[in-house]
Structure formats: structure tokens, C-alpha cells
Amino acid sequence: MIEERAEILKSIAHPTRITIIETLRAGEKCVCDIIEEIGLEQSNTSQHLSILKKSGILDCRKEGARVVYWVCYPEIHDMMKVLDGILLNNAEKKSKLLQRVRK
Amino acid sequence: MIEERAEILKSIAHPTRITIIETLRAGEKCVCDIIEEIGLEQSNTSQHLSILKKSGILDCRKEGARVVYWVCYPEIHDMMKVLDGILLNNAEKKSKLLQRVRK
DNA sequence: TTATTATATTACAATTTCATAATATGATAC
DNA sequence: GTATCATATTATGAAATTGTAATATAATAA
Numbered sequence A, B: 001m002i003e004e005r006a007e008i009l010k011s012i013a014h015p016t017r018i019t020i021i022e023t024l025r026a027g028e029k030c031v032c033d034i035i036e037e038i039g040l041e042q043s044n045t046s047q048h049l050s051i052l053k054k055s056g057i058l059d060c061r062k063e064g065a066r067v068v069y070w071v072c073y074p075e076i077h078d079m080m081k082v083l084d085g086i087l088l089n090n091a092e093k094k095s096k097l098l099q100r101v102r103k
Numbered sequence C: 001t002t003a004t005t006a007t008a009t010t011a012c013a014a015t016t017t018c019a020t021a022a023t024a025t026g027a028t029a030c
Numbered sequence D: 001g002t003a004t005c006a007t008a009t010t011a012t013g014a015a016a017t018t019g020t021a022a023t024a025t026a027a028t029a030a
Helices: A002-012 A015-026 A031-038 A042-054 A075-102 B002-012 B015-026 B031-038 B042-054 B075-102
Strands: A058-063 A066-071 B058-063 B066-071
Touching: A002 A015, A002 A042, A002 B002, A002 B015, A002 B075, A015 A031, A015 A042, A015 A066, A015 A075, A015 B002, A031 A042, A031 A066, A042 A058, A075 B002, A075 B075, B002 B015, B002 B042, B015 B031, B015 B042, B015 B066, B015 B075, B031 B042, B031 B066, B042 B058
Parallel strands: none
Antiparallel strands: A058 A066, B058 B066
């Protein structure tokens, strides 16, 4: 269980992969659109997509020559919100520490 | 923002670090107790603690010779629940696929 | 002061992750 | 058929992560 949790988290824990998840927030998209939005190499993007698919976060289907990907778990987006809350709080803590040091 | 999210997730995404977070679920603990519970090397445990502290997930204070750590954000435990839900769902999907293959 | 306990830090080799580049596959258009 | 577009896969070297072992620090006890 612990190992599996780590695997899923690792699959998300990369800037490009978080960007992909963010891009798919609005709904499913084909690879070519994803590539255009995030502006990275086709090969690299494809590898990141495959990592997210392997961990079960994304799924996809073929549509002619294209492949359409989507986020399987909307909860992922809530996780991102939680992360942003932590980020904000961390930032506040740091600035308070700085204030105290300056006094 | 994206980078920072990835940093936090990376800091959590390791079996030992998830175990540490789990151990601290019940409340703060000193390093010696954590080491005893998870049964890993002192040095290694200390390194993982420091990674979690650096990302802001954990904080600590000195108490005499000991150092007591705790989880700063209870939301982390909710995140783990979300992960377990995904794990379960992934497992179900896989078993359904297997069933279909066998028919 | 010296020994001991609790914890952190450093050095290092093994492994993993990453981006790039090149190539392969597979569907459609001509 | 061949060319082209969309995507995946493979190879590779550089960079980051990991665990172990050794060492350092800092607090308390003797």
C-alpha cells in the first residue's frame, strides 16, 4: 500500500506532468493539442503521458490517427488545491520568520 | 507554482517518507521513537526527515537531547486517503480487464 | 572531563530519472 | 502503392535520488 502510494505520487511529481494534468483539467485532449499547449517536444511529452497512464492517473483512446487523453480521477485536482494551500502557508511562515529576524 | 507543487509531491513520494508521515499521524514523536517504529537506519531516517522538513510538510523542535517532529498539514492525511481510493479503483479496473480477457 | 545518547551531516557508489535525438508504428491522404 | 501526419519507442548520457558507512555535533550523565 505504502509503495503503491509512493508510485502514484512519483508519477505526478514532475513539473511537466503536473502541467499536463492542468491542461486536461478542462477536459480530454488529443496529444497534438497537449503538445501545442505545453510547448514541449513530442517525444518527451509522449513519455510523460505514458508515465501518467501507467500509474492510472490518465487514460486514453484512439480516434483515427490521434490519441485522446483524460484525467481519470477528478480528485487529483483537489489534491492540487491542497498543495497550493500548503505552498501559501509555507510562504507565510517564511515571511514571518524573516520579519522576526529583522526586528 | 507548478514547480513548487512538484517539489512538495516529490518530497512525499517515497515509501519511507510516507511511512514517517503515517507514523506521525497519531501525533508528534521524537526521532528515536520514529526510528524504532519504522525500523530503519538512524542516518537514513534523519535524511528523510530533513527532506520532509525542508518541503514544509514536517516541523520539529528540540526537547533536551531529543528532537520532536510533527506533520504541519493534516490535509496530507486526506491526500493519502485520496491516493488509496485511486489505488483501489485502479485495482478494480485491472481485474475487470482480466475478466474480459478470460471470457 | 569523559562517556554516552540522540541526532545531523558528509562522502560515495549504485540506481533511477530525465531530456534529447533518432527511429518505428500506424492511420490517413494522395 | 508512397507521402505525410500523429504518436510511441528506444538509446544514451547527464543529473538527481537513494542507502550505507563514517564522522560530527550537541545534550546529558557519570
